[in-house]
Amino acid sequence: MSRALVNFLLDVLLFLITLTLIVTSCVLRFVFPPATTAGGWYLWGMDYDGWANLQFGVLAVVVFAILVHIMLHWNWVCSIISTRLMRRSGKLDDGIQTLYGVSTLIVFLLAIAGILVAAQIFLRPPAR
Secondary structure: OOHHHHHHHHHHHHHHHHHHHHHHHHHHHHHOOOHHHOOOOEEOOEEHHHHHHHHHHHHHHHHHHHHHHHHHOHHHHHHHHHHHHOOOOOOOOHHHHHHHHHHHHHHHHHHHHHHHHHHHHHOOOOOO
């Protein structure tokens, strides 16, 4: 399978998954009542929590597909950053590109973890 066909199929998959994420988000936002009052309501065999779990699962698939998409285009990303933004000439070494990619992924994961830890720390129960 050619690289162009793989990229095309991944783009089609990303489009379809994104549409699914939009549909599940709209169902949760506009079809169901607010989460605090959605107990007992069902749509196509799933309650609010089922739809929220589906939404999170679809989001995880979107993130994974975007990560694969970026990995397939990583040489291009590094080339643009190197030549256009940093104004350097020549191609970056493959090892350096891999190091930049892994470092970028670690920074993003640490940022997400930091936000989740902060959310856990500042979460407060309802007032009594």
